[in-house]
Amino acid sequence: MEIYLVGGAVRDALLNLPAGDRDWVVVGADQAAMEAQGFKAVGRDFPVFLHPKTGEEYALARTERKSGRGYRGFVVDADPCVTLEQDLQRRDFTLNAIARADDGTLVDPYGGARDIEARVLRHVGPAFVEDPLRVLRAGRFMARFAPLGFTLAPETLALMREIAASGELEALVPERVWQELRKALASAQPSAFLRTLHDAHALGAVLPEVEALYGVPQRAEFHPEVDTGVHQEMVSDMAARLRPGDAMIGYAALCHDLGKALTPTDELPRHVMHEQRGVAPTRAMSERLKVPQDYRQLAESVCREHLNVHRIAELRDATVHELLGRCDGFRRPERIAQIAAVCEADKRGRLGSAEEDYPQGPELCRLHEAALAINARDLAKDGLQGPQVGEALAKARIAAIGQARTLRK
Numbered sequence: 001m002e003i004y005l006v007g008g009a010v011r012d013a014l015l016n017l018p019a020g021d022r023d024w025v026v027v028g029a030d031q032a033a034m035e036a037q038g039f040k041a042v043g044r045d046f047p048v049f050l051h052p053k054t055g056e057e058y059a060l061a062r063t064e065r066k067s068g069r070g071y072r073g074f075v076v077d078a079d080p081c082v083t084l085e086q087d088l089q090r091r092d093f094t095l096n097a098i099a100r101a102d103d104g105t106l107v108d109p110y111g112g113a114r115d116i117e118a119r120v121l122r123h124v125g126p127a128f129v130e131d132p133l134r135v136l137r138a139g140r141f142m143a144r145f146a147p148l149g150f151t152l153a154p155e156t157l158a159l160m161r162e163i164a165a166s167g168e169l170e171a172l173v174p175e176r177v178w179q180e181l182r183k184a185l186a187s188a189q190p191s192a193f194l195r196t197l198h199d200a201h202a203l204g205a206v207l208p209e210v211e212a213l214y215g216v217p218q219r220a221e222f223h224p225e226v227d228t229g230v231h232q233e234m235v236s237d238m239a240a241r242l243r244p245g246d247a248m249i250g251y252a253a254l255c256h257d258l259g260k261a262l263t264p265t266d267e268l269p270r271h272v273m274h275e276q277r278g279v280a281p282t283r284a285m286s287e288r289l290k291v292p293q294d295y296r297q298l299a300e301s302v303c304r305e306h307l308n309v310h311r312i313a314e315l316r317d318a319t320v321h322e323l324l325g326r327c328d329g330f331r332r333p334e335r336i337a338q339i340a341a342v343c344e345a346d347k348r349g350r351l352g353s354a355e356e357d358y359p360q361g362p363e364l365c366r367l368h369e370a371a372l373a374i375n376a377r378d379l380a381k382d383g384l385q386g387p388q389v390g391e392a393l394a395k396a397r398i399a400a401i402g403q404a405r406t407l408r409k
Contacts, residue, residue, distance in 0.1 A: 002027040003058070004084060004099035004107065011095045014116050015148065024051075024058040025099065027084050034058070046076045061087035064127075085109045092134045093141065093156075094122050115153075121145065122153035132168035135160045136180040136206065139196040143187035152196060160200035169205040177206050178289040185250030190240055191233035198229070209281040210254065212261035217269040224351035226269075228260045235349030242341050248295050252342045253349075255282040255299040256306050278303040298335065301327045302342045309343040312360050312367075317402040320367055321394065329368055336368040363408075370404035371397040 009022040026034065031047055038052035047060040062078040063086050084099055084107055091097040094112035106113060110124050121141055128134055138160060142152060163169065184193035194210065197203035204211040214229030225231050232254070239246075239253035259278025260271045282303045286296040308315065308323055315323070329336040340361035347358050374396045376389055 001029045001033065002084070002101075004101055006088070006099045007091075007096050010098045010100050010106070011112070011116065013100075014095075014098070014113060022056050024056060025061050025084065025087055026058050027061045027082070027087070028080050029060060030078075030080050031060075033080075034060070047078045062090070063087070064090045064130075089125060090127065091124055092128065092131070092137055094124055097124050119145075119149040119151065120153050121150050121156065123156045123159060126159075128156070129159050129163050129166075132163050132166075132172055133176055133180070135163050135169060135197065135200060135202050136172070136177065138200075139193040139202075140180050140184045140187070142192035142196045143184040143190050146189045146192035157196075157200055160196075160202060164200055164202040164205060169202055172206070174288060174290045178291060181207070181289070182247045182251075185236070185240075185254065186245045186247040188240055188244070190236040190250055190254075194229075194233055194236065207285065209258050209261065209285045213257065216260055216263070218260070218271065219269045222350075228257060231350060232257060234351070234354075235345050238349040238354065239342060239345035242345055248298055249338060249341055249345075251291065251295045252299040252302040252338070253345050255285070256302050256342060256346055258282055258285070258303065275304055275307050297328070298338055298342075301335065302339055305339065306343050306346055309339065309360055309364055310347060312364055317398050317405070320401050321371060321398045324368055324371060330372065333368070333372060337365055340364050366408075367401050367404055370400045374400050 004025050004027070005022060006025045007023045008020060012018070012020060026049075031041060031049075034047075034049045035041065039049035039058060040052070041047065041049050042057075043049070043059070046062055049058045049060075050056070051058060060078040060080075061082040061084060062076050063082055065075045065077070088097040088099060088107070088109060094110045094115045096112070097108075097110045098112040099107040101107065108114075111122075115122050121138065123134075138152065138156065142150065181193075184190050187193070194203065194207075197206065198211065198214060210229075210232065213232050214227065216228040217226050218228055218231065220226055223231055225234065235253050235256065236250060239249050243249040255278070257274065257278065258281040259274035259276065262277045262281070263271045263274060279300055282299050283296070285291075286299065291299075305323060305327060308319075312320065324330065324336065327335055327339055343364075344358040344361045347360075348354055348356055374393065376393050
């Protein structure tokens with residue numbers, strides 16, 4: 001029995017990145033041998049075991065053979081005769097196909113260390129096309145590693161286009177698409193995910209609402225980048241910059257302008273009512289991908305209200321109060337700061353605007369805090385009951401918003 005550290009732990013060490021979870025591969029053993037040493041079998045689709053003390057995952061070296069559509073259509077062989085090189089060959093990218101022995105020696109038959117040094121994301125071999133999920137993984141790895149200077153190997157992009165043309169991406173279950181998208185949105189450069197899938201002709205298969213934004217023009221005086229798809233990439237990156245690792249903010253940013261793809265051609269490059277038009281595609285995408293409810297609610301609020309937040313100084317006190325209520329800001333007070341962050345990402349995610357101030361965000365939060373300070377329990381002490389309490393509460397909160405504005409002046 002031989003044991004090697006594999007995958008992300010080896011890759012990240014070579015990149016001088018913080019250590020994450022460690023995965024191990026075992027060569028020359030079977031399930032009986034693992035269980036005899038106290039390992040607990042947990043793998044459903046292939047033989048994976050938990051270490052009796054550390055709880056880390058140990059997988060038997062295995063090969064995979066395509067047997068059907070989708071990422072689950074594989075026959076797994078974990079015979080003790082499977083070699084380490086055979087196990088590494090089934091992996092997706094060369095930077096993930098490196099093993100390290102106990103003495104620190106690297107086993108790198110497919111040039112992963114060389115590609116890491118050259119900052120290239122490259123597939124291991126022709127079997128790459130057998131798993132459509134790898135298209136999304138390529139985008140997700142680019143979202144993580146593009147800031148380090150990584151580029152996608154042209155031959156890998158060609159294979160991704162082959163997968164997209166085959167229709168295999170339609171076989172991906174929503175949960176796996178969402179899992180990869182969520183990780184990409186929590187990465188440092190989500191635009192690399194969008195751009196990689198767009199260039200691979202794959203974005204339309206998994207995120208058609210986003211793909212539809214590319215090529216849609218906007219007014220250059222407000223959007224010097226013009227192309228709505230490019231604007232979306234910039235907003236996604238700005239959201240990641242403002243709220244690092246926050247996939248919920250990232251998802252709301254991804255959805256904020258979906259309505260611009262539905263603007264009638266004769267109205268372009270203006271996008272009147274795009275915030276209202278965007279609610280339907282936001283809901284459709286969220287439903288299809290089975291996005292968590294709190295993500296959906298934030299995304300819809302941002303889609304519907306972002307222009308109102310941009311012009312908050314022009315809104316009447318009562319209109320600000322209504323906006324806060326529509327966004328569930330009194331029951332879910334954290335929602336308002338989240339909306340402010342996404343709106344800031346929208347405003348600064350434009351060519352030449354990355355370093356501009358966005359006073360509307362702090363102002364929204366300040367007015368929200370003033371309104372929150374008014375408590376229904378205090379009004380109830382005045383003898384008000386039923387609907388009278390709600391009416392008085394709204395009136396008092398609107399007055400508090402107005403007072404906060406007066407004090408600001």
